[in-house]
Amino acid sequence: MKRISFKIKVLVFLEIIVIIINSILGYFIWKELSFLVREISRKKIIALASTTAYFIEGEKHEEIQSEKDQQSNAYREIHEVLKNIMEANPELDDIYTLKQLEDGSWIYVAEGYETKDLDGDGVIAEDEMAALIGEPFDASPYPELFNALNNPSADYEMGCDKWGCFLSGYAPIKNKSGQTVAIAAVDIRAQDVIDFEKNTRIAIFATLGFLFVFLPLVIYLFLAFITKPISEIIKGIKNFGQDLSTRLPIKSEDEFGIISRTFNNMASELQDLYTGLEDKVREKTRSLEKKVNEIEEKNAKEEALLTSIGEGMIATDKNGKIIITNSQFEIFLRLSADKITNKKISSICNLSDDKGNIISGEKRPEIAALSHAKKTTVSLFLERADKTKFPVMITAAPVIFRNKIIGSIIVFRDITKEKEVDRAKSEFVSLASHQLLTPLANIRWYTEMLLEDNGYSEDKKKRYFSKIENSTQRMVELVQDLLNVSRIEMGVFSIETRPTNIKELMLDAISELSHKIKDKKIKILKNFDDLKSFNADPKMLRIIFQNLLSNAVKYANLNGKIEVSVSKNEKSVLIRISNSGYGIPQNQEDKIFTKLFRADNVREEETEGTGLGLYITKSVVENSGGRIWFDSIENKNTNFYVEYPLSGMKNVKGSKKLI
């Protein structure tokens, strides 16, 4: 849309008003002036006509009848009067009298002058001759003439004839009895009036034209003067849009000054508000960003928590359909998330009890959670689609929102290890009790037989007594092992070193096992470097040798062999105890030093053994500054190595002592 400035609008509006007013005013002024001029002329010619009529006696007109009366006294007198009046009023063009005949027609009676040099050429032409007495006068174009029979009147219509254009005035000439006998007529040249009227018109319209041109200029200047401060204000306001520090200059104390001041105040407030707002927005943005960061961090943490926890976790909707799962659950089921979500738990895995019965319906923990809002924790087996299964501890809890169950959260904890530990523990208890009771039963039974004394031979009796002794020894060892384990676990045990003969200790340990070695017909190979004195706690060395040797004997094959060696180099002492026999299964090598652990193959073959020996040995070796390891080939041999620095065992102060 084209913008027309306020100034132009005002200008156009005012101009239109001026034109209208000027036109109306001009018209009326002109009209009034014209009227006044004509009125003055009219009154003048009426007055002249009346004066003329007054000086002329009416009876004299009755005497004059025709041309031949031109020489009469009456005519002379009339002519003289008319001529005198004409001379006294030079603006008169003509003066004459008219008389109405009985037939109604009019005739000239007398003229103010008899000839007239109209064109001023100094010659009286025929057409310049005055009208003759009794010459007919055509009165039809002059209605005022008839009015003048009673009263003086003027014919204001321009009458133009061969003599020119005139204004005519008429007055009745009366006799002594008051009867109108003739009309006195006066002509004035109309040209003067016309000229005057013309001049007046020109003057008026010139004035109006001047006003027409000049007024807009005045208005324009006036507006420019008025609108200048407004423009400044507008400019200021425009700038304010871009620069809030813009203020209007205050040049006067008038209304514009007030406007400017008010605007400045408003601008200041706006600027304050805006800068305040910007600060607030910045602050809000900052805090929002912080919040977003916090939320993201929290989400990341929660996600990390969800994905990293060892527990498999799923969330279901109220119909039991899985909506979220974590990676651990996927690993549990060996399924990807897309195969889990939107499915019911029962459709992707089975839950079974100890006896392999599938758990269904209300007994399923997620159903209990969803239909009874009950939090349940049960230990079951999770069966994959491929029928493999593992023990899990399942905790199912309802998710309650506004008193409605909207879903459930189910956590699956893989309790394979716990189950294994449990099994190992209960196995240990039964094994330990079994192994404690076995020598006791032996002692009891052999004592019983010896007491009964059914005439056994001395050899038999001796054999029975040695059985009792062996059983007692076995008991003692077992009890010591158990006590040592509990001491190892309760705290630091002391290691007190002194110069020790390794070889002697080793030979003692071998001789303690000589019965069994003989029974299994095991060959023993010994190799000792020259190492007279080694700094060690003999008790600890005994524990190490007893355990490693008794294992070697126990797991050696019949007619097998055991190698024992103690060697030294410039840094360390290496003790090696090897046996041919079962060996250690490769997949169980990393568990061999674990408490209560017994390898599958030896558990099958040899029922004695608590799974404590190597655990105790490793604890002793490592606490005394040594290192223990092994290598083995299943069904062939096993080598155990114990290494100490040449300086020997380290001293350890502790509250406990191993036996």
Add this chain to the structure above:
Amino acid sequence: MSKENKSKTILIVEDDGSMLEALVEKFSSSKFDVLSARNGVEGLELALSKHPDIILLDIIMPKMDGLSMLRKLKEDRWGAFAPVVILTNLSDSQKLSEALEIGVVEYIVKAEVKLSDIVFKVKRVLGMGA
């Protein structure tokens, strides 16, 4: 008295040498014909081939444990009705109930009894009287 003349056969399945020796000694001197085995595999073989009158069975043994042997035995037509006395040092109730479920006539914890008690109980099972 004539009954006593016909000696009964007992199969003792026990992995501990000393205990086996003591049991064999005691039952032999109590006029039993004694068969002995050191593990479940040997025990099952002997039981099914010799059809002893009674079986004295240990639980913890190498190769095949007592309860496994018992299950196998029960699968046999003769073995299903053979009287078995469990003689063990396991005193936990789980093993006991397991054994009773499969079918045994006695469950004896070794350390709790004297040898003569065992002989007494076995005789009672066999209706031999003291």
